[in-house]
Amino acid sequence: xxxxxxxxxxxxxxxxxxxxxxxxxxxxxxxxxxxxxxxxxxxxxxxxxxxxxxxxxxxxxxxxxxxxxxxxxxxxxxxxxxxxxxxxxxxxxxxxxxxxxxxxxxxxxxxxxxxxxxxxxxxxxxxxxxxxxxxxxxxxxxxxxxxxxxxxxxxxxxxxxxxxxxxxxxxxxxxxxxxxxxxxxxxxxxxxxxxxxxxxxxxxxxxxxxxxxxxxxxxxxxxxxxxxxxxxxxxxxxxxxxxxxxxxxxxxxxxxxxxxxxxxxxxxxxxxxxxxxxxxxxxxxxxxxxxxxxxxxxxxxxxxxxxxxxxxxxxxxxxxxxxxxxxxxxxxxxxxx
Amino acid sequence: xxxxxxxxxxxxxxxxxxxxxxxxxxxxxxxxxxxxxxxxxxxxxxxxxxxxxxxxxxxxxxxxxxxxxxxxxxxxxxxxxxxxxxxxxxxxxxxxxxxxxxxxxxxxxxxxxxxxxxxxxxxxxxxxxxxxxxxxxxxxxxxxxxxxxxxxxxxxxxxxxxxxxxxxxxxxxxxxxxxxxxxxxxxxxxxxxxxxxxxxxxxxxxxxxxxxxxxxxxxxxxxxxxxxxxxxxxxxxxxxxxxxxxxxxxxxxxxxxxxxxxxxxxxxxxxxxxxxxxxxxxxxxxxxxxxxxxxxxxxxxxxxxxxxxxxxxxxxxxxxxxxxxxxxxxxxxxxxxxxxxxxxxxxxxxx
Numbered sequence: 001x002x003x004x005x006x007x008x009x010x011x012x013x014x015x016x017x018x019x020x021x022x023x024x025x026x027x028x029x030x031x032x033x034x035x036x037x038x039x040x041x042x043x044x045x046x047x048x049x050x051x052x053x054x055x056x057x058x059x060x061x062x063x064x065x066x067x068x069x070x071x072x073x074x075x076x077x078x079x080x081x082x083x084x085x086x087x088x089x090x091x092x093x094x095x096x097x098x099x100x101x102x103x104x105x106x107x108x109x110x111x112x113x114x115x116x117x118x119x120x121x122x123x124x125x126x127x128x129x130x131x132x133x134x135x136x137x138x139x140x141x142x143x144x145x146x147x148x149x150x151x152x153x154x155x156x157x158x159x160x161x162x163x164x165x166x167x168x169x170x171x172x173x174x175x176x177x178x179x180x181x182x183x184x185x186x187x188x189x190x191x192x193x194x195x196x197x198x199x200x201x202x203x204x205x206x207x208x209x210x211x212x213x214x215x216x217x218x219x220x221x222x223x224x225x226x227x228x229x230x231x232x233x234x235x236x237x238x239x240x241x242x243x244x245x246x247x248x249x250x251x252x253x254x255x256x257x258x259x260x261x262x263x264x265x266x267x268x269x270x271x272x273x274x275x276x277x278x279x280x281x282x283x284x285x286x287x288x289x290x291x292x293x294x295x296x297x298x299x300x301x302x303x304x305x306x307x308x309x310x311x312x313x314x315x316x317x318x319x320x321x322x323x324x325x326x327x328x329x330x331x332x333x334x335x336x337x
Numbered sequence: 338x339x340x341x342x343x344x345x346x347x348x349x350x351x352x353x354x355x356x357x358x359x360x361x362x363x364x365x366x367x368x369x370x371x372x373x374x375x376x377x378x379x380x381x382x383x384x385x386x387x388x389x390x391x392x393x394x395x396x397x398x399x400x401x402x403x404x405x406x407x408x409x410x411x412x413x414x415x416x417x418x419x420x421x422x423x424x425x426x427x428x429x430x431x432x433x434x435x436x437x438x439x440x441x442x443x444x445x446x447x448x449x450x451x452x453x454x455x456x457x458x459x460x461x462x463x464x465x466x467x468x469x470x471x472x473x474x475x476x477x478x479x480x481x482x483x484x485x486x487x488x489x490x491x492x493x494x495x496x497x498x499x500x501x502x503x504x505x506x507x508x509x510x511x512x513x514x515x516x517x518x519x520x521x522x523x524x525x526x527x528x529x530x531x532x533x534x535x536x537x538x539x540x541x542x543x544x545x546x547x548x549x550x551x552x553x554x555x556x557x558x559x560x561x562x563x564x565x566x567x568x569x570x571x572x573x574x575x576x577x578x579x580x581x582x583x584x585x586x587x588x589x590x591x592x593x594x595x596x597x598x599x600x601x602x603x604x605x606x607x608x609x610x611x612x613x614x615x616x617x618x619x620x621x622x623x624x625x626x627x628x629x630x631x632x633x634x635x636x637x638x639x640x641x642x643x644x645x646x647x648x649x650x651x652x653x654x655x656x657x658x659x660x661x662x663x664x665x666x667x668x669x670x671x672x673x674x675x676x677x678x679x680x681x682x683x684x685x686x687x688x
Contacts, residue, residue, distance in 0.1 A: 015584075015608040016608060016637070016638045017631070032641070036637045037636065073399045073402045077402050077403050080400075081629075084630065085633065088633075242567065244544065247548070248570065251552050252551065252562040256556065265548075265549060265552065267541065292609050294605060297604055299544070299601045302600055303540070303595070303596075306593055306594050331593075
């Protein structure tokens with residue numbers, strides 16, 4: 001495979017809630033949380049954050065707090081934290097229970113007919129679906145790149161069964177892209193589980209960044225019938241901000257060599273180029289984590305996308321998928337109005 | 338036992354409730370009406386307003402001792418639905434929304450948030466009816482003047498804030514343009530708090546405009562195209578040095594999409610909160626709980642990022658906490674309980 005991304009060059013920073021709720025087992029336990037909260041009592045403002053400007057401005061209506069006042073407030077804050085933590089814990093348990101119930105209600109059990117039945121009840125389905133996948137740590141059940149590919153191919157099967165023609169799979173590090181050969185095999189195996197080995201729906205895997213398309217399981221050289229049941233695009237963080245900068249660079253070069261005038265650059269041109277480089281905007285974005293975290297999904301492409309995730313859910317499960325579709329069916333999009 | 342109507346009203350529909358008028362109901366109704374009067378009277382008393390403000394100030398002071406978000410952003414959605422719900426004209430709904438924004442700005446400023454941005458008008462909003470666009474424009478103009486006046490009045494809580502109107506200014510009328518320039522000029526010295534009003538703004542437009550700027554710079558030879566980087570592009574965006582990141586994005590009225598707002602800022606490392614409250618109903622307590630939540634999780638996150646410091650180690654080596662408890666993930670295999678004794682049929686055990 002080509003060398004297109006330096007592995008793990010950047011560590012992703014997740015937003016606070018997502019990073020805490022998503023933390024692997026043992027990283028955030030109840031005891032740890034308690035330690036952190038009580039620890040925060042003794043940590044001064046200086047290492048609590050770089051929130052600027054609080055010390056400097058002493059307008060006359062905003063008096064500086066004295067030491068005692070400060071510590072009283074700090075204690076009160078930690079009490080509030082504790083109360084909130086208890087509340088959040090109850091909420092967590094409640095959500096978990098809800099997800100368990102949903103799992104019982106919506107169970108596809110590898111049957112495309114059941115999935116199609118669920119979908120036909122809906123008024124409309126999205127034209128393009130996107131999903132953010134996350135690699136769990138190797139030690140976890142269903143973790144590592146194998147687990148990621150398994151999840152990805154599972155979503156492919158659901159999408160095919162639902163009758164959606166385009167699917168975007170995003171993972172931050174581009175693991176799916178790197179292991180595209182294995183992933184294609186995985187998709188094939190999963191699809192044969194759903195549809196039987198002799199009638200596997202045709203699929204195409206696209207990597208926009210490398211400008212490559214793979215048809216089915218065979219090599220891309222076979223140019224037979226290219227009508228496919230599903231087109232899968234694999235994206236990673238590389239397709240986000242960096243691609244936009246790349247595009248700017250190319251346009252600047254073109255302008256410098258007088259092939260393009262500055263006045264010719266319009267929104268629609270940029271949009272066209274980005275659709276070409278990354279793909280069109282998805283209609284529905286599913287996230288299979290506990291708390292919405294877009295993880296650097298291409299910013300240009302989430303303009304009007306509906307977002308769906310199930311709170312405190314950690315796994316790639318069918319109920320998130322079908323509930324996302326149900327929500328999409330009822331939502332109404334009115335640009336600007 | 339029969340419950341008085343007031344309490345049953347939640348379970349029984351309106352029509353059947355009306356028909357039954359027992360003595361008990363009459364008494365309770367009377368009491369409720371009376372107490373309502375007292376409540377209104379209490380609310381109107383100066384002392385209760387003062388008490389409420391005192392309480393609010395204490396709440397703010399408590400929160401500001403912990404970590405606070407640097408950049409909070411609002412998508413102010415639901416003004417029209419609010420007007421419809423409470424039987425007002427559309428204009429009143431927008432006015433209520435404007436008031437909410439100002440009061441929340443005040444709260445944010447006191448909590449220690451250094452930047453608030455709000456989505457006031459999208460470029461797509463020009464698709465609305467001309468009357469409504471007109472209403473929004475005039476309302477915006479008057480709010481602008483009000484804010485500018487308050488930001489320079491040193492007795493006002495909003496004193497010392499900077500106001501910036503960002504977006505595609507070329508789309509607004511000339512009259513409003515001078516107003517905007519005026520307001521920005523008057524408040525430009527404010528340091529501790531910045532309010533960005535995104536007025537004719539879409540995030541795609543923002544990205545596009547930054548791209549164009551950079552390309553123009555390359556053409557003027559002030560910048561070489563191979564030196565283009567993400568931070569450079571970010572710098573050129575409308576929100577100055579807050580363009581890179583938005584800590585907390587709040588969208589009201591229940592839609593689960595970003596609607597072309599803050600895409601660049603929010604697509605990574607940002608908490609996005611959706612709430613079904615309509616914007617004019619979004620008050621201090623709701624904002625407070627959201628920031629508290631953010632602060633809570635940030636405390637936990639920072640703690641684990643810092644690792645266990647010496648201070649913490651001393652603190653937690655106190656007798657009542659089990660010292661031998663390993664910190665960090667342990668394998669599942671080790672954590673399983675001990676199996677029963679293994680014994681073969683010949684009776685040998687491996688002890």
